[in-house]
Amino acid sequence: MNAHIRTAPARTQIPGPAAPRRRPRLEPLASSAVRLGPASLLGGWQELNATATIPHCVDNVDRTGVIANFRRLTEEAPRQDFRGFWFADSDLYKTLEAIGWEMGRSGTDRWVPMLSELADLLEQVQKADGYLNTYVQGKPDEEPFSHPEFTHEFYCAGHLMQAAVALHRGAGDERFLAIARRVADLIVSSFGDDGRPIIDGHPEVETALIELYRETGEESYLRAAELQVERRGHGSLPAGRFGSQYYQDHLPVREATEAIGHSVRQLYLAAGVTDLYLENGDQTLLRAMEQLWDSAFGTKMYLTGGHGSRHRDEAYGDPYELPPDRAYAETCASIAALQWCWRMLLATGQARYAEEMERALLNAIAASIAHNGTAFFYSNPLQLRTGHDGSSEDAPSERLPWYDCACCPPNLARLYASLHGYAATSDATGLQLHLVAAGTFTAENLTAVVETGYPWDGDVMVTVRGRGELAVRVPAWATGASADVTAAKLLAEPIPGEYLRVSCDDGATVRLRLPMTPRLVRADDRVDAVRGCVAIERGPIVYCVEQADLPEGILVEQLRLEPSATIVEEPGQDGVRLRLPALVSPLDTGLYQPYAPTSSTGTSVTVTAVPYQAWANRGPGAMRVWLPLA
Amino acid sequence: MNAHIRTAPARTQIPGPAAPRRRPRLEPLASSAVRLGPASLLGGWQELNATATIPHCVDNVDRTGVIANFRRLTEEAPRQDFRGFWFADSDLYKTLEAIGWEMGRSGTDRWVPMLSELADLLEQVQKADGYLNTYVQGKPDEEPFSHPEFTHEFYCAGHLMQAAVALHRGAGDERFLAIARRVADLIVSSFGDDGRPIIDGHPEVETALIELYRETGEESYLRAAELQVERRGHGSLPAGRFGSQYYQDHLPVREATEAIGHSVRQLYLAAGVTDLYLENGDQTLLRAMEQLWDSAFGTKMYLTGGHGSRHRDEAYGDPYELPPDRAYAETCASIAALQWCWRMLLATGQARYAEEMERALLNAIAASIAHNGTAFFYSNPLQLRTGHDGSSEDAPSERLPWYDCACCPPNLARLYASLHGYAATSDATGLQLHLVAAGTFTAENLTAVVETGYPWDGDVMVTVRGRGELAVRVPAWATGASADVTAAKLLAEPIPGEYLRVSCDDGATVRLRLPMTPRLVRADDRVDAVRGCVAIERGPIVYCVEQADLPEGILVEQLRLEPSATIVEEPGQDGVRLRLPALVSPLDTGLYQPYAPTSSTGTSVTVTAVPYQAWANRGPGAMRVWLPLA
CATH class of the missing domain: 1.50.10 (Glycosyltransferase)
Incomplete structure (x- = not known):
């Protein structure tokens, strides 16, 4: 009954969370x-x-x-x-x-x-x-x-x-x-x-x-x-209140x-x-x-x-x-x-x-x-809107230390x-890197050492030991990606949404450059809830604007983006922050009113966008990922 | 125990649903x-x-x-x-x-x-x-x-x-x-x-x-x-799951x-x-x-x-x-x-x-x-969207004969x-009509007989018996309302959002003309969910567009309104229907995509708008009150 748990791994090869017995594609x-x-x-x-x-x-x-x-x-x-x-x-x-x-x-x-x-x-x-x-x-x-x-x-x-x-x-x-x-x-x-x-x-x-x-x-x-x-x-099962x-x-x-x-x-x-x-x-x-x-x-x-x-x-x-x-x-x-x-x-x-x-x-x-x-x-x-009622656990304005229904925190831990x-797979040809991150990845015949500041930096340097094919996923947003290789042969160019494929000799280097220019994204027209809005992305990172970064007296609801605005990158805290100009639109008066054609007016303000992953770390407050266009 | 309920009203004056004892403003x-x-x-x-x-x-x-x-x-x-x-x-x-x-x-x-x-x-x-x-x-x-x-x-x-x-x-x-x-x-x-x-x-x-x-x-x-x-x-009370x-x-x-x-x-x-x-x-x-x-x-x-x-x-x-x-x-x-x-x-x-x-x-x-x-x-x-899952009582695609939680039907009945x-009140000066409807309204000193096809028609004819002041509410949307009176003195012009006030002699007539031109309405910019959209109203009636009225192959989600479009009225079924041209926008491909400036293109179609009050009487299907602008 009281045998101790062993303290060392039972084996040097520790399978990951899903380890198929039947050989999968990867x-x-x-x-x-x-x-x-x-x-x-x-x-x-x-x-x-x-x-x-x-x-x-x-x-x-x-x-x-x-x-x-x-x-x-x-x-x-x-x-x-x-x-x-x-x-x-x-x-x-x-x-x-x-x-x-x-x-x-x-x-x-x-x-x-x-x-x-x-x-x-x-x-x-x-x-x-x-x-x-x-x-x-x-x-x-x-x-x-x-x-x-x-x-x-x-x-x-x-x-x-x-x-x-x-x-x-x-x-x-x-x-x-x-x-x-x-x-x-x-x-x-x-x-x-x-x-x-x-x-x-x-x-x-x-x-x-x-x-x-x-x-x-x-x-x-x-x-x-x-x-x-x-x-x-x-x-x-009985259908219950919410249906089968x-x-x-x-x-x-x-x-x-x-x-x-x-x-x-x-x-x-x-x-x-x-x-x-x-x-x-x-x-x-x-x-x-x-x-x-x-x-x-x-x-x-x-x-x-x-x-x-x-x-x-x-x-x-x-x-x-x-x-x-x-x-x-x-x-x-x-x-x-x-x-x-x-x-x-x-x-x-x-x-x-x-x-x-x-x-x-x-x-x-x-x-x-x-x-x-x-x-x-x-x-x-x-x-989160200005005036959000964040008193419910269900939609709080800030992260909570724990929840009555505590499924999420230990799920994150595991x-x-x-x-x-x-992060990576192998097949008969070699090694595939799916999540780009600095680290060491070892397949049967080759090891890839990845050096990169990704996702904040788009320069991905891979040094290969051993031989075989190396595949590195090129994100779908990475229009203009390029690659340089040494001691290796390019099998497939870095096409967004596909894999850069390289046949490597021992000591090969593969340098993938992912363009990290901030960009505006829109949703399908059928996503009514964000009509007329854009979101800001840089690389794989979605950004947001928080009330905490706005001057006193300007609400996040008042911001309107000019699609041609120049976005400036500010590396540092939270990876990379972005700065861009926005119009400050006056607040409407009246919930419903006759339609009349308008053009955006208002003063201009420089807005800070932070990675969505970093939001709400400075107290509660309004936040938007999707921002209306001017 | 077994006394019968009387069959006749106990009194000729039957107070309405709220009958204050202390004299109210009205x-x-x-x-x-x-x-x-x-x-x-x-x-x-x-x-x-x-x-x-x-x-x-x-x-x-x-x-x-x-x-x-x-x-x-x-x-x-x-x-x-x-x-x-x-x-x-x-x-x-x-x-x-x-x-x-x-x-x-x-x-x-x-x-x-x-x-x-x-x-x-x-x-x-x-x-x-x-x-x-x-x-x-x-x-x-x-x-x-x-x-x-x-x-x-x-x-x-x-x-x-x-x-x-x-x-x-x-x-x-x-x-x-x-x-x-x-x-x-x-x-x-x-x-x-x-x-x-x-x-x-x-x-x-x-x-x-x-x-x-x-x-x-x-x-x-x-x-x-x-x-x-x-x-x-x-x-x-204990706060419970949803808070106090x-x-x-x-x-x-x-x-x-x-x-x-x-x-x-x-x-x-x-x-x-x-x-x-x-x-x-x-x-x-x-x-x-x-x-x-x-x-x-x-x-x-x-x-x-x-x-x-x-x-x-x-x-x-x-x-x-x-x-x-x-x-x-x-x-x-x-x-x-x-x-x-x-x-x-x-x-x-x-x-x-x-x-x-x-x-x-x-x-x-x-x-x-x-x-x-x-x-x-x-x-x-x-x-209601195309593809709406209307299987839940909570958000059905059609009206149901009854509900497990049946609060609404008998509430409508009462x-x-x-x-x-x-509909109407009185005060020391006379009679006030708040809900415009054909009928007879009797205050202490005067009776108003209202003849009108409102809310479908804006012509409201009131004939007064007795004497005193008559007030008729002029809706806030009724820009351009006008009034003619006979045997009466105009005390207050018909200003939208206020009351037309007339001092009437016996036999006076008051004719109020409410302009019923269909109009486009927008919401406060902070109502993100309908940004870039307008609704169609005519008089007090909100309209909607139903899939049932669209030609095969065109989805309600594809419609874009030109704000300057001419709206034609079609009296008949459901009061007054409206017909107006709309652009048919091609469906997007891809949930999220790089933003690029676009202009509305697509074929044109004539769309029928029906009063919202009449929707979903022809089987389930998509519906929109708020329609995107071209």
Whole structure:
């Protein structure tokens, strides 16, 4: 019972968060084969995560009663009430997953005693048949899996499995893996081919069961995941207040090709279905996922990589319904979107999936965490108005240290701890770099050392050791990208939205220059909510204007941009800030008035735009990503 | 116990829905002193209400178990579960209120037997102490008034009181009045000056208690209402998921001058506070209401007179947060807004309050009911997109015959049945007409016979019998209005947003000509959601464009208006339709793309605009009130 967790990784090759058994189009580089430079933006986040975010999560799952929810079940008669939401177990599991990846990344042993204690605790709480869920176990009248639309039992089990896989990969742990396997075995025996054909209201277990299969080789886990996928969409769950689509139970997955319903559930399901394709090669699944992806990323995604327009049911809206002020854009949805895109990238090798990973990572996800690593947005709007009522947790004006529904903070922790596992792949020809970042990337035959100040600087210098093909993704916005190579042969020019491909000899250098000129972006005309507006981007970074940078007496709502305005770059704080002139439009009087042609007038002011990822680090205040044209 | 309800009005003067005891700035004309022409739009609605909507409500409160909720409590041990929402009693009470007003209006006796049966039933269910609430009475473990933030007990009691007042005024009934008084007496004794200082989570009882005071002269009801108003806003209710503002408990009423929280609760409270001012003359209440009104109507109201931008908590948004697609704009909120405006009009005599009554009545409220009178919108958006997911009751693509939460249909029924009570007032000088409609309006010294096809036609002919001053409201949009009078002296010219005032001799005629040229309207620049768009109005009527009127292959999202386009009027179906040319813009490709200056191109098409009040009577489909400019 009290065996200690090992402190060293079990193996030198630590697979990343998704490690297909069946060879995909692109194979993920082992996370141990990637080292992100600590001075790089992404590497810096990993350090901050290790030193601030993960400890903060550990403290808060304890403080908010998540661990007490387990502990009370070890007593004869639980004296304490269950605390938090019914899926609070998953807050602990996501934190454990973060710790697993972080131990693999840095070799830290600071959490080893805690892990041993927690393994003891979970072993005590887990029932003889493998069942483990502190919400249901604390309700004597509740049969396990009797309300799968509500209780999140599979969901919590899935997060336990993912934690166990991460702790096994990153820390060589066997105890959590054994606990998770007992849970998975119960799911197999209860809900397998001959079991009750139920599904969970919140998809998550699909991708988790498949990763557990990948880690253990146990085929029944893959089959259990397949059954979860195939049983979904037949209306087996009661529809509830928000309809079947809320549970992703409205249509079978091959027909459910419009992104709809609760966005996190939609995106976790899509990740699971794509994992299933990666293992079983069923092309009908891939085709459905491609259509679904076009719907989500082509008609329902925010410029920042946020997903989900509606607060009411945390759901996707209609196509092009993308209000910046009421963007729900849950942090977890962008994380789930990144996880899904990664799997689509492995399946197809297409740059667009990596493009969207980068968009989400550098904008919606990056914005959701404060500079100190210990305060978070749950919802990531693209606009706060003057006079915003930020008193609700649902749409606060500032990042909060924690949430009653605390899904997002530990989700960020597990993503950042495993981030190096999402950067690069290999195939028979060589190495592919998808997320451009300073660091070292090692495939079988070649290692790429990347030096760059990206995403603030567009100069990307790659030095290659060994031989083989190197592919570097050229972002779709990078019109005018150029490349110089030495000791190497250019196979494909740097075309935006494709890959620069180079055949390298040992010692080759590849220098990619991405033009970082700030640019104005507009949305499809059908995005009514930002008609007549532009956003400012520089490289992959979306910018915003904050009230904090405006002179007294000028409201952010008064600014009008001249599209021909010269934008000046100011490197320094928050990467690169931008300065540009804007007209200050007088405030209207009267909510509705007769239309009359007008031309913009008003005084001029120089405006500072900051990366959206940096907003709201100077107190609450109005903010806009989309700015009206003069 | 079994006395029959009387079939004839108790008195020839039937007070309207709000009949102040203390003389207000303007006194409402008794509803018996107003007869709306049956061929007029408003009078036609009243006929449809009597023949279709009220019978439909009667059927549905029965069918959905509302009456069964009462009946089960007359059995020894209730065998049936409570059905519907916990405030379902109010569905019956609002239907009864409609019947009361309708009996007063038309003298119908069709519901007399039903009323007698229902009076029997309510007398049986009412407890000895006066308590009457079928949700709480059916829960043996629930103490009355133990969860006032949730149970709506005061709210249901308020609707019972309003029903009783209407039945007393309109039908001479004494039995419902006695039942309602016993409920009110219980509130006085339990929550009076020496009672428990609680308030209800849903304001409503304030205005109801005051009307019951007005009808009975019982001063303790006024005091009970005053206590409800004064106790509100001290955070006495648990804040809950949506915060204290959801319950209107965030600030005392004199400080709560921003419209915020659940919009129906906000507006019912405001009506109650204004009623309190009308009786106690406390100027600090009126000042707070004026500020609150400016916030609601000046920064948070839809062009259609809808209120409430957010689906999540049915709440007002931030100032200028007015998305047309996700407008919640609950039917009940517009009804409540009209009721509040009426009381503000009585208090101040200012035309702007009548202006907003008309806006709501002819647009948001009128649109919420189908041409057949038996299908309803709960939410009244100003835009449905192509591809709208209309599967949710919350944002359906078509009117539904009934709702699980059925507050709106019987609220429409009670409004329409009492509509003639909101049209005109009198003061020492004479008669004021606020809602222009064909009909007969009788004040003490003069009667005005109005002949007009308004709101479709701008020619308003008034013939006066008797002598005195006649005031006719000139809408704020009616630039160029003119008047001719005979046997009368013009005291004030017809200035838009004010009153035409005429001193009349017997036989005088006043002819007001309101220019009905269609016009384009824009919103304050801060209403981001409709930037670059205009709406079409003609007189007080807001128009929209429906997919149903467009040629195959052209989507409503492709239309661009030329602001100088000639708009042609087509009288006929739905009052007056409009025809105008529009550009058909090609659909964009790509959700986000580099900004480049463009000019509108595309083919031209002639577009039909129909009154918003008539939309969605030809099957589901896309619709827009706000149309982008070319």
